[in-house]
Amino acid sequence: MDADDVARPHGEASLTNRGRWGADDDRGTLNFITAAARARGVAQATTGRVVSLAHPITPVPMAAPVAFAEHGMPSAVLQALTFTGSPTPALTDVLLINVHHARSTHIDALAHIPVGNTVYPGISVADATAGATVGRSSSSAFVDGIVTRGVFLDLAPRGRLPENHVVTADDLAAAERRQGVRVESGDALVVRGGWVAADDPFGPLPTSSLSAVEWMAEREVCLYAGDIGDKLPEPSAAAPVLHNIGLAQLGMPLIDCVNVAGLAQVCAEIERYSFLFTLGTIPVRSATGLPVNPLAIF
Numbered sequence: 653m654d655a656d657d658v659a660r661p662h663g664e665a666s667l668t669n670r671g672r673w674g675a676d677d678d679r680g681t682l683n684f685i686t687a688a689a690r691a692r693g694v695a696q697a698t699t700g701r702v703v704s705l706a707h708p709i710t711p712v713p714m715a716a717p718v719a720f721a722e723h724g725m726p727s728a729v730l731q732a733l734t735f736t737g738s739p740t741p742a743l744t745d746v747l748l749i750n751v752h753h754a755r756s757t758h759i760d761a762l763a764h765i766p767v768g769n770t771v772y773p774g775i776s777v778a779d780a781t782a783g784a785t786v787g788r789s790s791s792s793a794f795v796d797g798i799v800t801r802g803v804f805l806d807l808a809p810r811g812r813l814p815e816n817h818v819v820t821a822d823d824l825a826a827a828e829r830r831q832g833v834r835v836e837s838g839d840a841l842v843v844r845g846g847w848v849a850a851d852d853p854f855g856p857l858p859t860s861s862l863s864a865v866e867w868m869a870e871r872e873v874c875l876y877a878g879d880i881g882d883k884l885p886e887p888s889a890a891a892p893v894l895h896n897i898g899l900a901q902l903g904m905p906l907i908d909c910v911n912v913a914g915l916a917q918v919c920a921e922i923e924r925y926s927f928l929f930t931l932g933t934i935p936v937r938s939a940t941g942l943p944v945n946p947l948a949i950f
Contacts, residue, residue, distance in 0.1 A: 667866055668901040670773045677773050678789045680762050680903020684874045685800045689838030693801035697928040697949045703914045705842065705877060705907075705946040706757040707850050714748065728756030728943065751941045752908070754853035754884060759875075759933065760899055760906045762789035764940045767900040785938040789903075794942065795935040800874055802840040802929030802948055803833055804912070804919050812846020815856035819845065819880070821867035833925045835871045840929040842948070843878035844912040853884055853909075865898045877907035877946060907931075907946060915948050924950065 673683050711731035730748040735741070751758055762772040763786050771780050772789045780788040805827035807813055824843075828834055835841055845858045858880045868876060882892035898904045919925050928949040933942040 667862075667869060667897055669869075669903045670901060673773070675773060677903070678762065679793050680772055680789070680905065681872070681874045682793060682798065682905065684838040684872045685798070686838055689800050689836075689874075692836075692838075693799060693928045696801055696926055699950050701918065701950040703918050703927075703948045703950075705910050705912065705915060705948060706944065707755065707909060707911045709756060709943070711747065714746075725750050725753060728753035728758075749943060751939065751943065755850040755909060756943055757907065757909050757911065757945070758941050759791075759794060759931070759944045760895070760908065760941045761786070761791045761793065761939065762899060762903050762905065765895045765900045767896055772900055772903045786940055787938060790937065791933065791939040791942050792937040793905075794931070794933045795937060797933075798840070798875070798929070798931040800838055800840050800929055801836070802842055802927050803835045804842045804844070804915055804925045804927070804948075805831070805833075805835075806844045806916055806919070806925075808844070808846040809920070813858045813880070815858075817845070817858040818861045819843075819858055819864045820861045821863040824864055824867050831919075831925045835873060837872035838874050839871070840875050840877065841868060841871075841873045842910065842912060842915065842929075843876070843880065844916050845878065845880035847880050848911075848913075849879060849881070850909050850911075857883060859883055859892075860894050860898075862893050862897070865893050865902070868898065868904065869902055873904060875905040875907065877910045879910055879912045881906065881908055907944060910946070918948075918950065922950065 709729050711729040712727040714730045714732040728750050732746040734744050763780050766777045769777055775788045807823050807827055847857050882894045894906055899906050931944055931946045933944050
């Protein structure tokens with residue numbers, strides 16, 4: 653199916669990119685990153701200033717009494733440290749990583765969230781996971797890295813959004829106007845709500861609305877990264893539109909638990925809200941996601 657044959661999505665029922673780039677597509681909205689989009693991003697790097705968007709992780713020893721605490725892994729990484737004495741003394745370790753830990757900065761692959769027993773771009777879960785690995789819409793899409801222009805939208809300058817605030821398209825558009833920047837096709841969108849999800853992932857965090865996800869679809873955002881996203885699954889929580897629609901239907905990779913404090917400070921200081929966005933992962937294929945350290949380069 654040609655991209656021109658796909659109607660612009662409006663409303664939850666039709667808000668999808670499934671089929672837009674064909675039945676064999678595993679990249680989703682990363683297809684919006686053209687050579688021109690990359691060049692636009694590279695042009696933003698004029699001073700060499702670099703800001704990390706990741707929360708550092710302190711591993712927990714696997715052999716420690718608290719390694720598997722009452723409420724699960726207290727850290728995204730468990731570490732088994734060993735010492736080798738022959739032929740050459742060395743320290744080595746084995747790391748057990750919980751990719752989708754609520755306090756870890758990580759990127760979700762498109763197969764992470766099934767909807768209607770299918771994953772993007774419409775493959776059954778059984779077919780996508782045949783062979784006890786993820787053969788479709790997996791972390792394989794990230795092994796070559798992601799390079800494009802990044803745009804930072806601060807929804808609550810010098811403060812934070814109210815508890816349980818639902819971010820709308822109007823909130824995103826207002827931040828654009830306030831900052832004098834515009835999100836374009838192929839851009840990575842980084843959003844600040846002023847909440848640190850890593851501190852309290854079960855707290856009264858703001859969330860995204862359907863209209864905000866539709867706005868991202870209309871602007872052809874290639875990925876979303878923010879300090880706020882969907883609430884962790886619980887019976888009373890609102891529908892997780894970023895994951896169920898943005899990720900699973902639009903094919904838009906999500907970077908959860910992003911650290912935007914340093915980025916907000918730099919953008920306000922230099923009064924510039926666009927930058928070169930780069931992301932490199934360990935080149936592991938066939939996973940549902942990976943820990944990441946996204947960089948904003950000015």
